Amino acid sequence: MPRHVAFLRGINVGRHKRIAMADLRALLTGLGYTDVRTHLNSGNAVLTGDDATPAEHAEQIETAIAADLGLDVRCVVLTADELRAIVDGHPFPDVATNGSRMMAHILATAPDPALLAEHDPVGLDPDNARLGDRVIYQWCPDGVLAAPPVGGFAEKHLRVAVTARNWNTMTKLVELL
Template identity: 55%
Template sequence: MTGYVLLLRGVNLGGGTALSMPDLKTVLTGLGYTGVTTVLRSGNAVFEAERAPEPAVIEAALAAGVGLRTRCLVRTEAQLRAVVDGHPFRDVADNGSRMQVYFLESNPTPAQLAEHDPVALDPDRVRVGDHAIYQWCPDGISTAPALLPLLDRKWKILGTARNWNTTTRLLGLLAQRPTA
């Protein structure tokens, strides 16, 4: 069995995206995933599966099972570890709640990067990685340039953000899984 992390977009941040974590666990277990553990209330889960989960299947099960329409990203332990290992601000980012990672469904094309470069929004604090954008927000996330509108409107790439504390916690949970 392979361990995966599920990242739901925009859950429990307000409005119509409420989801209880027991409901999320029920939906994932109903899809045949095992060892399901939810993390925080923001739509994070760690689980095991025999084959790679399809995000569209999870999205459809959430819509059918609990009436939630949202998008999701799934990452393996190796993929999440690569994001953590690729942290470009480790020398200055001293507060995990102010370090943001935008997980991307796909990488931007060179043309997308040339036309709409997120680094240009904050050259000292934004870097593009593999399937991720890193943003150091020393004055707080709410005062930093917003990157999700760039992803949605300009690149048309699905993305969802997590702070560094959550990202490393998810990786830790994946790493603690018993190996077969």
């Protein structure tokens, strides 16, 4: 059975949408996933599941969180190969020296090419952003809060869900696979 990585969006950031990682592991195990491991308290889970598509896994997890925990939480799922390809495709390895300032904006699905041609998120930060498969890479030399909001732009204009993780998290999740 293949490995996947689930990214829950916007949990444990403030007082709302609180999910203990033990509860998340129990929920995922209850759905039939095995070898479930979480990383940090921000909704990152590595798991083994059936051959469903990432979108099908995401929908199953979102539905279970709503039913069992009463929370509306967006989930983005990548296959193990997709995660490895994102990490291997790092476009700024020589300049992005601080993993907490290197971001991967993970797209729930590949964007529509016509929308992408009309609304290229890289144009907001052309020196520090690059588009990959289901990801927008962004080096934020002055910090994440000072960087142009390419993820939010992509979500609004490309009509895809986006969740971001820093490079330290991305490389750790590859290790956990």
